[in-house]
Amino acid sequence: MEISETSKRDGPLSHIRVLDFSQTLAGPFASTILSDLGAEIIKVEKPGFGDQTRHFAPFQEGESHYFLSINRNKKSIAIDVKSEAGKQVIFDLIKKCDVLLENFRPGVMDKLGFGSEVIEELNPGMIQCSISAFGKTGPYGERAGYDIMVQAMSGVMSLTGEPDSPMRCGLPIGDLVGGLYGAISILGAIVEKQKTGKGLRADISLLDNLVSLLGYYAGKYYITGKSDQPIGSHHPFIVPYGTYQAKDGFMVLAVYTEDFWKKFTLAVDKPEWLIDPRFANNQQRVKNRDLLIDLVQQILIEKEISYWTRVFEEQDIPHSPILNVEQILGHPQIMARELVKKVEHPAYGSFQVIDSPIKYTNMDRGNPTPPPVLGEHTEDVLKDLLGYSQDRIEKITNK
Structure with missing residues (x-):
């Protein structure tokens, strides 16, 4: 589809x-x-209400932090898709777009009149x-589902938290991975269409996504017939690798190789550990994990994080303090990577957003555009893209 000059953004998907x-x-x-890759996004929203996340507190100048955080670079049109006039708008837009994305429960698009055959x-x-909790097939295909449900069902929660205390991931990992796989599926479909002209239909299941991430946990089950249990923030197959408390806070260690283990024993002034048969190699360290974790903890809690940071950097030992959101957003590394960008919102004013982590060193995609006000682009899309008359636009928008 040809993209108008006023709609274009730089990026490899600027033609989409x-x-x-x-x-x-x-x-x-x-x-x-x-959108971060340059695609033009026309977001269809319910008049007077919009995306549900527009109503999630906290608010600033009437705008939700949630909506502002994940809807940059988009256009919003407020259309009643259940009305005949609204349906016609969608039919006309389908003819003008390359991709249709939805995350309703399976069957909803058919009920609205926009099923795959119609499209x-x-x-x-x-x-x-289509992104849904369980996908379009199987006994759960028509069920409603949310992030915490797929975290629970997928096995992810059974591996997260302390022993006998499964926990939800701090981030809504099911939804976020669903978005990642959804975008990947569309990118793959774009390539396929370039080769064959065929438009693929992607059926993305949040549950499938998380099960696919089980990786070596699934591999271990297939070999041993046993399911792993949560062990906190420590690694099931590498020791020491996890969270430890220093004198003034928490940090993590990732002593991943035997070379790092040798450096670590010198850094904490325990050269005798190198000849201790209980710690001779990673296999033995895993076998004696509780003992070694406790010994390392006794040492690290004696000094401040700044001390251990200096010592471990000198010895080139992988480590990091555990930072909170405020600390990482202002961190020199994030600033140097220019991941935080400032945008001007018509209602909210100036604020910062997290930009795309995808960087092309030989392409400058510029700054993101602010998330749209509800229905901000309705008239522009109807007039400039669909060629509707002003009278027709006013009837559709009830102006």
């Missing part, structure tokens, strides 16, 4: 236009990734991506 029905997190995160009739070759 996405019709985005998604709400809350998984879908909007996927479309944000695409293909209007725009053969259109790429379709």
Whole structure:
């Protein structure tokens, strides 16, 4: 689809236009990734209400922190998709877009009148991506589901937390990975369309996504027939590798190789550990994990984090203090990477957003644009993209 000059953003997807029905997190995160790569995103929202996350506190100048955080670089149109006039708008937009993204429960798009067969009739070759909790098939296919549910079902929670105390990940990892896989599926479909002209339909399941991340935990189960239990922030197969308390806070160590182990014993002034058969290699250290973790903890708690940071940097031992959100957002490394960008919002004013972590060293994509006000681009899209008359636009928007 040809993108108008006023709509273009730099990036490898600057020739792609996405019709985005998604709400809350998984879908909007996927479309944000695409927008960061230059795609034009037309976000369809309910008039007078919009994306559910527009109503999540805290607010500033009436704008939700949640919505502002994950909807940069997008256009918002407020359309009643259940009305006949609204349906026609969507039909016309389908003809003008390359990708359709939604994260409704399976079957909702069909009930709205925008099922896959309708889409293909209007725009053969259109790429379709559906993100849902359990996917479109299987006994759970029509169930509603949320991040915490798929974390629980996938095995992820069973591996997270302290022994006998499974915990949800601090980040909504199910939704975020859903957004990542959704974006990846669309990128793959774009390449396929370039080769064959065929528009693929991606069926992305949040549960599938997390199960796919089990990796070596699944491998271990297939070999041993046993499921792992949570062990806190320590590693199941490497010791010492985890969280430790220093005198004034917490930090992590990642003594991943035998070379690092030798350096570590020197850094903590325990050369005798190198000849101790209990710690002779990683296999023995894992076998005696509780003892070694306790011994390391006794040493680290005697000094401040700044001391250990200096010592471990001198010895080239992988480590890090545990930073909070404020500390990492102001960290020199993040500043040097220019990951935090300032934008000007028409209602909120000046504020900062996290920009895309994808960087091309030979392409400057510029600063992100601010998340849209509800319906901010309705008239522009209807007039400039669809060629509607002003009278027709006013009837649709009830102006």
